[in-house]
Amino acid sequence: MKDQKTPLLWVVVGAIALLNACSASVTYTKAVNDPPPSGPATTITLTPKSGRVAPGAGFSFAAIVQNAPDANSSYRLTVDEGLPGGTFDSYTGQYLAPWVPGTYHITATSSAVPSLTDHGTVTVMASGSLIGPSKVTLPANRAGHTATLLQDGRILIAGGSVPGYASYFNSTLFYDPAANGGFGSITPGPTMTQTRYRAASVRLKDGRVLICGGGDFATGATAEIFDPVTGLCTPTAGNMHFPRSGHEALLLDSGLVLIVDGYRTEWLEYFDPAQGKFFYGPMMPSARASMAVTKLKNGDVLLAGGYDGHFPILSETLIFSASNWTISPGPVLTAGREVGQATLLPDGRVLISGGYLGTDFQVETTATEIGTPDASGRIQSFAAGPNLDYGRGPYAVFTPLADGTFLVTGGGTNEYGARSETAIFNPATTTFSAGPRFALPRCLHSATVMPNGRVIVIGGYGSGYWMANTIEVYYP
Numbered sequence: 001m002k003d004q005k006t007p008l009l010w011v012v013v014g015a016i017a018l019l020n021a022c023s024a025s026v027t028y029t030k031a032v033n034d035p036p037p038s039g040p041a042t043t044i045t046l047t048p049k050s051g052r053v054a055p056g057a058g059f060s061f062a063a064i065v066q067n068a069p070d071a072n073s074s075y076r077l078t079v080d081e082g083l084p085g086g087t088f089d090s091y092t093g094q095y096l097a098p099w100v101p102g103t104y105h106i107t108a109t110s111s112a113v114p115s116l117t118d119h120g121t122v123t124v125m126a127s128g129s130l131i132g133p134s135k136v137t138l139p140a141n142r143a144g145h146t147a148t149l150l151q152d153g154r155i156l157i158a159g160g161s162v163p164g165y166a167s168y169f170n171s172t173l174f175y176d177p178a179a180n181g182g183f184g185s186i187t188p189g190p191t192m193t194q195t196r197y198r199a200a201s202v203r204l205k206d207g208r209v210l211i212c213g214g215g216d217f218a219t220g221a222t223a224e225i226f227d228p229v230t231g232l233c234t235p236t237a238g239n240m241h242f243p244r245s246g247h248e249a250l251l252l253d254s255g256l257v258l259i260v261d262g263y264r265t266e267w268l269e270y271f272d273p274a275q276g277k278f279f280y281g282p283m284m285p286s287a288r289a290s291m292a293v294t295k296l297k298n299g300d301v302l303l304a305g306g307y308d309g310h311f312p313i314l315s316e317t318l319i320f321s322a323s324n325w326t327i328s329p330g331p332v333l334t335a336g337r338e339v340g341q342a343t344l345l346p347d348g349r350v351l352i353s354g355g356y357l358g359t360d361f362q363v364e365t366t367a368t369e370i371g372t373p374d375a376s377g378r379i380q381s382f383a384a385g386p387n388l389d390y391g392r393g394p395y396a397v398f399t400p401l402a403d404g405t406f407l408v409t410g411g412g413t414n415e416y417g418a419r420s421e422t423a424i425f426n427p428a429t430t431t432f433s434a435g436p437r438f439a440l441p442r443c444l445h446s447a448t449v450m451p452n453g454r455v456i457v458i459g460g461y462g463s464g465y466w467m468a469n470t471i472e473v474y475y476p
Contacts, residue, residue, distance in 0.1 A: 040066070040067045041067060042065070042066065042067045042068050042069065042110065042112065042113050042116060043065070043066045043067065043116070044063055044064070044065050044066075044075060044108055044109075044110045044113075044116050044117065044118050045063065045064045045066075045108075045118055046061060046062075046063050046106065046107075046108040046118040046119065046120045047061070047062050047063070047064065048061070048120065049120040049121070050120055050121045050122065050123070051120075051121075051122045051123070052122075052123050052125060052128060052130065053095075053097045053122060053123070053124055053125075053130065053132070054097070054124070054125070054126065054130035054131060054132025054473070054475050055097055055098070055099045055100070055101060055124055055126055055132050056096075056097055056098075056099050056132050056133045056134075056135060057096075057097050057130070057131070057132035057133060057439075058094045058095065058096050058097070058439075059094065059095045059097065059122060060093075060094055060095070061077055061093070061094075061095055061106060061108070061120065061122075062093075063075040063077065063108040063118070065110055065112075068110065068112045068113070069112050069113070070112060072111055072112035073112075074111040074112075075108050075109060075110050075111055076108070076109045076111065077093060077095070077106065077107070077108055078106070078107050078109070079095075079104055079105070079106060079107075080104070080105035080106070080107055081104050081105065083098075084098060084100070085098060085102075085104035085105070086098045086104055086122070086124070095122060097122070097124045097132070098124060099135065099183065100124070101124045101125050101126050102123075102124055103121055103122070103123045103124075104121065104122050104123075104124065105119065105120075105121055106119065106120045106121065106122060107119055108120075125475070126475050127475050127476065128475065129424070129435060129436060129474075129475070129476060130436055130474075130475045131422070131435075131436040131437065131438060131439075131457075131472055131473065131474050131475070132472065132473055132475065133439065133470065133471070133472055133473070134177075134183075134184050134456070134470070134471035134472065134473055135180075135183040135184060136175075136183070136184045136185055136186050136471065137186070137469050137470050137471065138157075138173065138186060138458070138459060138469040138470070138471070139173070139186065139469070140162065140169075140469060141162070141163050141459070141466075141467040141468060141469040142160035142161060142162065142169060142459045142467060142469070143160055143161055143443070143444040143445065143459050143460045143461040143467045143468070144159070144160045144161045144197045144198045144214075144444045145157050145158060145159050145160030145169070145446060145458070145459060146158045146159060146196075146199055146200065146201035146211065146446065147175075147201075147446030147447075147448050147456075147458055148201045148202070148203050148209050148448075149203065149448050149449075149450070150203065150207070150209070150228055151203075151207045151228070152228065153176070153177070153178060153450070153451065154174045154175065154176045155174070155175040155176075155177075155448050155456060155458070156172060156173075156174060156189060156201070156209055156226060157172060157173040157174070157175060157189075157446070157458060157459075158172045158189075158192060158196065158199065158201060158211050158226075159171075159172075159192065159195065159196030159197055159199050159211075159214055160196075160197060160459065161197045161467070162467075163461075163465050163466060163467045164465045165197075165465065167195070168195035168196060168197040168214075168215055169195060169196070169197075170191055170192045170193075170194060170195040170196065171188070171189070171191060171192070172188075172189030172190055172191070172192060172226070172233070173186055173187065173188060173189050174186070174187045174188075174189050175456065175458065175471070177450060177454075177456060184471075189226075189231075190226065190231055190232050190233045191233070192211065192224055192233045193222065193224050193233060193234075193235050194214075194215065194219045194222045194224070195215055195219065196211065196213070196214035196215055196219070197214050197215050197245070198214050198215075198245045198246045198444070199211055199212060199213050199214025199215070199245070200212055200213055200214070200244070200247050200248055200249035200259070201249065202249040202250070202251050202257055203251070204251070204255070204257070204273050205251070205255045205273070206273065207228055208225050208226060208227050208228070208273070209225065209226040209228075210223065210224075210225060210236075210249060210257055210271060210273070211223065211224050211225075211226060211233070212224075212236075212240060212244070212247075212249060212259065212271070213240060213243065213244035213245055213247055213259075213262060214244075214245050215245060216243070216245075217243045217263075218243075219243075220243030220244055220245050220262070220263070221239040221240045221241070221242060221243040221244070222235065222239050222240075223235070223236040223239060223240055223271070223278070224236060225276070236271070236276050236277065236278070237275065237276035237277045238276075238277045238278060239278065240259060240269060240278045241267065241269050241278060241280060242262070242263065242265045242267060242269070243262070243263055244259065244261070244262025244263055244265075245262055245263060246261065246262055246289075246290070247259060247260060247261040247262030248260050248261050248293045249271075250293070250295050250301060252270075252295075252299065252322050253299045253322065254322065255273060256270050256271065256272055256273075257270060257271040257273070258270050258281065258301060258320065258322075259271065259278070259281075260291070260293055260301070260303065260320075261289055261290070261291050261293060261303075261306075262289060263289060264287040264288055264289040264307075264308065264309060265287050265289075266283045266284045266285070266286055266287040266288070267280060267281065267283055267284075268281035268282055268283070268284070268320065268327075269281045281320075281325065282320065282325055282326055282327045283327070284303070284318060284327055285318075285327075286308050287308060287309070288306040288307060288308040288314060289306060289307055290305075290306050290307045290338040290339045290355075290394075291303050291304055291305055291306035291338075292304040292305055292306075292337065292340040292341055292342035292352055292355070293342055294342035294343060294344045294350060295344065296344065296348070296350070296373070296377050296378070296379065297344065297348040297373070297377040298373075298376055298377030298378065299322045299323070299377075300319055300320060300321050300322050300323075300377070300378065301319070301320040301322065302317060302318075302319060302320075302330065302342055302350060302371070302379055303317060303318040303319075303320065303327075303330075304317040304318075304330075304333060304337070304340070304342055304350075304352055305317070305333055305336060305337040305338055305340060305352075305355075306338055307338040311358075312336045312358055313336035313337060313338045313356065313357065313358060314336055314337075314338070315332050315333040315334075315335060315336040315337070316329065316330075316332055316333070317329075317330035317331060317332065317333060317371075317379070317382075318330055319378060319379070330378075330379055331371065331379060331380060331381045331382055332382070333352065333369060333382050334369050334382055334383065334384055335357045335358065335367065335369075336357060336358055337352065337355050337356070337357055337365070338355055338356055339354070339355040339356060339393065339394035339395075340352055340353060340354045340355030340356075341353050341354045341355070341396055341397075341398055343398040343406060343425075345427040346404050346427060347427065348373040348377055349370055349371060349372055349373065349427070350370065350371040350373075350379055351368060351369075351370055351371075351385060351398070351425070351427075352368060352369045352370070352371065352382070352385075353368040353385075353388060353392070353396070353398075354388070354392045354393060354394070354396045354411055355393060355394060356393060363391065363414075364390075364391030364392055364393035364411070364412065364413055364414070365388075365391055366387040366388040366389075366390065366391050366392075367384070367385075367387060367388075368384075368385035368386060368387065368388060369382045369383060369384055369385050370382065370383060370384075370385040370430070385430065386430055386431055386432055387432070388408075388423065388432060389421060389423045389432055389434060390411075390419060390421055391413070392408070392410075392411030392412070392419060393411055393412035393413060393414075394411070394412045394443075395410060395411060395412050395443050395444050395445075396408060396409065396410055396411030396412075396419070396443075397409050397410055397445070397446070397447040398425065399447045399448075399449050399455050400449060401449070401453065401455075401476050402453045402476065403476070404426075404427060404428065405424050405425060405426050405427070406424070406425040406427075407422060407423075407424060407435060407447070407455055407474055407476075408422060408423040408424070408425055408432070408435070409422050409438070409442065409445070409447050409455075409457060409474075410438075410441070410442040410443045410444075410445050410447075410460060411443060412443045412444075413443075417441070417443075417462075417463050418441035418442055418443035418460065418461060418462050418463060419441055419442070419443070420437050420438040420439075420440060420441040420442070421434070421435075421437055421438075422434075422435035422436060422437065422438065422474075423435050436474075438457070438472055439470070439472060440462050440468050440470060440472075441462040441463060442457065442459075442460035442461075442462065442468065443460055443461055443462075444459075444460050444461055445457055445458060445459050445460025445468070446458045446459065446460075447474075453476045454473055454474060454475055454476065455473070455474035455476075456471060456473060457471065457472045457473070457474065458471050459471075
């Protein structure tokens with residue numbers, strides 16, 4: 001007599017994050033043609049037994065059915081608390097969390113043996129290094145916008161590009177995370193005087209917002225002021241001296257705004273809010289763009305690397321002195337780098353990361369380096385730092401968190417790709433660790449830390465010419 005084989009019948013629900021309206025239970029069936037088993041009892045196992053998820057986010061449960069009568073391995077997943085505890089998508093079987101934090105109970109029931117069940121829990125929590133969706137979306141997909149936190153807690157979203165980069169926005173939006181009982185709202189803001197893409201914006205000491213540059217040579221020298229008192233955008237008294245896009249606007253301790261980078265130029269300039277005008281600043285040794293720029297702990301500004309139109313990419317750094325308005329050479333980087341990021345750490349060190357090295361604009365680097373300051377806060381030397389989790393080309397964002405760590409989001413990849421993986425950088429241990437994933441990849445997005453410690457991540461492009469209109473929230 002031949003041995004009779006006992007098949008293993010199983011169904012695993014896919015992990016596709018669909019945030020649609022869902023039914024409160026799901027039956028998901030996989031046809032199996034094996035003959036019905038004999039002997040062993042039917043079992044059902046829910047996996048995992050527990051999970052954590054942000055409000056409104058998705059989470060994947062699966063059930064494994066073994067030794068089912070009539071080869072019926074289908075099952076149902078239900079939430080014991082009903083709709084208030086979340087729903088299951090009727091197609092994918094993914095659990096979609098409610099907006100109210102709490103612990104909810106999941107039951108898996110065998111369709112062949114309805115008395116056979118297994119149980120688990122899911123905890124919906126607005127903390128714990130989780131990412132979840134905002135309940136509101138942008139009225140249109142956009143990337144390359146600016147996002148500025150206003151004194152009243154709203155975020156001013158300005159400009160950006162439509163999908164395909166065919167045109168740029170001159171519109172602004174307000175994102176209010178406290179509206180609608182904490183679910184947030186998006187409302188129209190004032191129309192800007194120009195369309196803007198990859199502009200720079202900064203909140204001035206008096207609460208107004210400077211929005212400058214962005215777009216092409218025709219409009220890239222223009223600038224305007226958003227006044228939260230009047231709710232209007234008005235042109236500055238004069239334009240910048242050079243058109244700029246992808247540049248930096250840094251608020252100095254004096255209240256002046258330093259303008260640096262953008263289209264290749266050797267000139268820095270600054271904006272005086274009292275006069276509403278731009279003035280020439282000091283000159284760099286040569287015209288360059290795509291530097292890594294950050295304000296140092298002593299108030300000076302580090303300008304690192306960049307591209308001057310020739311290979312190899314620059315490895316030199318410059319120091320802008322805010323006290324005497326001069327530029328002097330800084331320490332040399334361990335490798336030439338362009339379109340990288342410079343991040344000031346709490347102890348005064350500077351992390352240089354991302355971008356491209358040497359002569360290769362096709363491979364995003366994982367290498368980082370760390371600049372060490374002297375007692376005055378001036379960076380004295382650079383040494384190799386820890387590697388990033390993934391190569392993150394241009395436009396990754398390092399956002400400081402309340403505990404002294406940094407959330408690393410997005411970043412470009414080849415052929416207009418982007419990263420959905422996040423990372424956490426811990427300056428105390430000088431290490432990177434994996435963070436939660438976005439529902440969508442993002443680059444040229446914005447990431448704004450709020451007074452409650454949450455980070456609001458808005459828009460960006462994902463792959464090719466696709467752009468997002470969604471907002472995701474990081475819960476620390």
